[in-house]
Amino acid sequence: MVADKSGGVALKGSLAALGSAFGFAVFTVALRWGRTGEMLPAVFLSGIFAIAITLAICFGLDLSLVLSPNDGGIAMAMGVFQVSAGLILYTLGSRSLPAAELALLSLAEVLLGPLWVWLFLGETATVNTLIGGAVLLAAIAGNALSGKRRKPPPITAP
Template sequence: MRTAATTPERDLSGYLLVFMAGVLWSTVGLGIRLIEDAVVWQILFYRSLAMSVFLYAVIQMRTGRAPLSLIRAMGWPGLIAGAALVAAYSGAIFALQTTSVANAMMLFAAAPLMAALLGRVLLGEHVRRATWIAMLIALCGIAVMVWDKTSGAALKGNIAALGSALGFAVFTVALRRGKSVEMMPAVLLSGLIGTVVMAAICATLGLSLALSPRDAGIASGMGVFQVGAGLILYTLGSRTVPAAELTLLSMAEVVLGPVWVWLFLGETAAASTLAGGAILLLAIAGNALSGARRKVPPPIP
């Protein structure tokens, strides 16, 4: 007689770790708003430098191996993943400086669907019908969000936010291509690349790397606590949380991001941003939940 396997008891600590990672990531908009004078390239230099030092130490302690050797072992997929993250971070901070935090955060949420599409085109991965439907719904949500923001800085911010989402999608696909299960070396590489590239950009534009203690401290803190610590929590929690539910839990970043700037700085979101964001989040949640329902435990002989 064949009976269905029982579902194993869920590890609530894993869910809490992933949720807390989303909470840390959600404070990026507040951090950007608290910076007084630094521009995107200066912020990214300090954030990348602090993140690199922090992750280098963590990887060294966690693996007992030289972090640079782990980076070399990733090969071209790791290099592409690191470069894509630099593009994603650059687009994200530029977007947060030129459009509302709510608008930017909601557009960042398109990354999982972009990753699914790129995985189909570049890796030949199957895309479920529900995911195609979710992509169409998400496009409608994005259209609603940007409908009244099609000129000036707001338009540039929207394009940068979508570019950031594309960067994260490329990062995800590159990791799949390299069959890498360890995210930290790729993120460390992105920090190293970002530090060098942002220093070069600042030198080219005549921007000083000597920031006020406030701006340098906030930017460095973002590298350690938002990106670095958030990644560690996400990596640890993802060991026991199903992939579909990871998508839902990571949406805490999108939902809470606008809350912090409203709570501490009084920044509100436009009606079109809220309406389009709701449609986009509905598409992502529906896609994740439909995928979870398909995963039926195998029978026991």
């Protein structure tokens, strides 16, 4: 996905994406580790961590924390509907799916990213992006068609 990118900005973006993927992996494993308890507070805690990290980045790069009313409204809508609702549903689903399958299914969202930017922004995807999407689609389809999901133990009469 990053093979055709070069320069300092692309490297910083790739490192940020790697950090995001690492954080999401830690979150997924933590959800599965604590699946017997209530893990919705972990979603709240992840938001607190995100605020702290964002503040550190903004202060470190001397960026303003002030948003226009329009940008603030967009940020609030995305925070409530896109991020929070998605993470709550992901957390609830983590009780019944293995971590690897949970993470694989979450990548289905990534498949539609190039479509949305093409439809709404007119951006075209590179060949490497399409190849990466095909690999993800093949992995998701292969997992769904393989029937290798963990089966619950049979119920036996006492």
